[in-house]
Structures are given as structure tokens and as C-alpha cells.
Amino acid sequence: MYVRLVGSRVRSQLQYRASAALQIFGTTLIALLDLVTIVVIFDNVPELDGWTLQEVGLLYGIASISFALTDLVIGHLDRLPQMIRDGSFDQVLVRPLPSLLQVVASDFALRRLGKAVQGLGVLVWALTAVEVDWTAGRAAMIPLAIVSGAVIYAGVWVALATVAFWIVDAIEFVNAFTYGGNFLSQYPVSIFGRWLRGLVVFVIPIAFVAYFPALYVLDKSDGLGLPEWFRFASPLVAAVVALGARLVWGNAVRRYRSAGG
């Protein structure tokens, strides 16, 4: 009897483990999807608006590592609407800790690190494959872009997530700009329509995650015709976005009235 009971436990855990393995595998595959798209496109055409596969690979690498870092640290913001709905956000407010910190720290899914590793792989490949006249400045730009990019994504995410304080079901609007923004930054911004380019340069500045830093690293001309210093502006933009997000969040939390009140 004991053997049978233990056997059933082991079997049940193995079943869960198979599922867990599938989950990790699946997460990695999903992260690879965007890459498959890019490879399939370049199987049909040699370049995209003057960008080669290797150069787009550089955009992809910087953008995906930045996004993966953001997702790792604050991805839990996805749960904010749920926390507002079930009232657990009210508990957050009465504790003597910053509310944003509490929301994002309520979980930490290490498996999300897999995405960053995959992005790193592509980045390393792209860096060895592109023709670049390396200087100290160009080499330093890559880590700088990744960190700035992560801050920009995070700021955008936090600022947009506050929409949930007014419209609880709005999380999918936010996804369009977070996941959509990540998808967009993997391509040269110059291919997008006028309104969209304006949006991602001046309003929701995700063009500064990968596009502008990559222009500098690859010494390419800007298809948007914007000033030269935009290529170095990512850290500045990141600082502005972070500050803006802080103000928006603080303001939203102050105005927030719980449904229970």
C-alpha cells in the first residue's frame, strides 16, 4: 500500500514536471517567435529599408534584453487590475512602503530570465556579424542602450498601467504598447508610417530603446532625418520617462478611490 501511495505521489509530480518543462520550453519558443519572423522576412528580401539581417539582429538583441529586464523586474504590474478588483491594492496603500514597489515585488518569476538569455545570444551573434569600426564609444553604447531601454520600457509600462485605476479592464490597451512596443523596437523605426514614427519618438519614446543607439553603433544615416544628437539621447530620455512615470503613478494613487470606500 505504501509503495502504491508513494508511487502515485511520484507519478503526479512527474506529470507536473513534464508540464513545467513544457512551460519553460514554451516561454523560450514564444520569445523566439519574433526572431523566426525576422529570419523568414530576410529569407525573401536582402534588406529592409537599408538594414541587413545582422543590423536588424542588433536592434532585436538590444530591444529584447531591455524588455526582458523590464519584464523580470516589473512584469507583475500585469496583476494590478486584479489587485484593484479584489481589494488587495487597498492593503498595499496602508503599508508604510512605496505602493509601486509593493505591487511589482509581489512576485519574481525567474524563468523570465530565459528571454534575456535568448536576446543576449542574438546580440552576441549580431555583434560578431555586423561590420562596425569599433571605438570605445560604440562599445560603451550597447550596455548603456540596454539599461536606458529597460528604464524607458519600465516608465512607459508604469505610466500606462495607471489607466487601470480608472478602467479596470484596460490591461489589453497597455499590452498593445508594452508588448507591441517591444515588437516595434525590433525593426528600424523608419519603416513605420508618419504618425507612428512621431508617436514612438516624441510621445511614447521607444524609438530610443534600440533604433537611435543602433544608428550610432552602426554609423548609419537616420531615415527619419532627425538631429544627430538623438543618437546619444537615450539615457536622457530614460531619465525623463522615469521621472514622468513617477509623477503619473503618484498622482494616480492619490486620486484613487477604492470601490469599497
Added chain:
Amino acid sequence: MRLDWELARRGYRRYAAYPGATYAGLFTNVFFGFLLAYILLAVYERADVIGGYDVRDAIAYVWLAQGLLSVVASFGPSWIELAERVRTGDVATDLQRPVDLQRALFAQDVGRAGYQLLYRAAPQFLLGALLFEVTIPAEPVRWLAFAASVSLAIVVSFALRFIVNLTSFWLLDYRGTYLMALVASHVLSGLIVPLSFFPGTIGDVVRALPFAAMLQAPIDIYVGAPLGGSTALVLLLQGTWAVLLLAAGRALLAAGTRKLVLQGG
């Protein structure tokens, strides 16, 4: 038949009850539609025809795919409902009802698909067609074939989801299989780039799989570039997948039910 109709109406009304979710979904699909359309426009700067698609076909493809996504490959909450009922054991109650489980769920899913077709796919495609130059077939026959193909796509999609859900009879935690199915349907249904963009043999193989029958097949027929050049062949292929997958679902349900009885007894 009356019962099926009633169930389909319930399935429709259930989605109609949450217009907010519909608008949010529409917004996201439209945003991605724009991104993909611009990417493909840049691609077609360097090519005239890819895998039988010219630029107008490709843009039509983007807006049809983003619209039909909610209809055939719905990843909403309804996706894993049955799996959750299997996990909790509630499925035992479902099985005691005097209606066939697969048939009842299918009727509800047709209602759901109808709602998504009216409120997501149609407005979205119209918007895309207004803002971009897209292929609009002139022949009524092609529109008929397209409608038939979308209907078959809904059946294949339901049958496939039914099977994925039933795996939770054996795998207690269904999230892994769910995620795999999600990945497979994302890549292999041709959601992001048309499957006809895939090179040579890989392209032909993925276009013959059931995932392609959910999204790629109807759009291929719409733009007039069906696999093997024959619309009838594609419809036949879709029909075959529909029948095979429905039958496989029934067999799985029967096997799962036996297992359920053993555990409960």
C-alpha cells in the same frame, strides 16, 4: 437542433456581455495590424511577389489575420475552461447531462465565433481596407469559398482546442500543453507572416498542417493563392482535418471518461 441553436445563442451572448474586452482586444489587434502592415510594406519595397502574394494580398493578409485571430484561434478565457473543469472534476457533472459534451461545446463555440466575426473581424478588416490598399476579390465564387473556408477553420480550431483541453485528463497541470498549443498556433497558423513566406518544403509542410487550416487557408483562398493552386483541394484538406480532429477528440473523451470513472469509483 433547437438545443444547439440555444447553446450557440448563449455562447454569443456571453461575449456580447463584455463589450469593454471587445474594444480592448480590437485596439490591440489594430495596433499590431498597423505594425505588421508597415513591416510588410517595407518588405515589398524589395520584392514584387512572395509565395504568390503581391503587396495588396499581403496587406489584406495582415488585416484578415488580425481579425480572424479572435474568431478561430481565440486565446481568451474560454480556451482552458474545459481543462479547468477536468482538473477540478466538474466535468463529471457535464458528462451526466443528457447532451453530448463535444456537440454542446461546439454549439457554444460557434456562437462565440459568430460574435467575434461580427464585432472584431469585420470592423477590423474594413478599417484596414479603408486605410491601406488591399485585395478585394471581384468574383462571388471566391467570397463563397472564403466563407466556407472560415467556417471550416472554426471547426478545426474548436476540435484542436477540445483535444488540448482533454489532455488535462492525463496531465493534471494543463498550462504546459496550453502554452505549447499557443506557440504552435501562433507560428504555424501564419499569424505573423504568411506561411507562404516560409522557404520551399518547410513552407509546403506547414501549410498542410491543421494549424494552417485555421488561418492561412481561408486567407490563401481570399487572395487567390491557395496551396497547390486549387481552392477545392484546400477546402478538402480543411474538411479532412476537421473530421479527423473531431473524431480524435471523441476518442480522447471516451478514454478520459473511463479513467475518470476508475478514479471516482
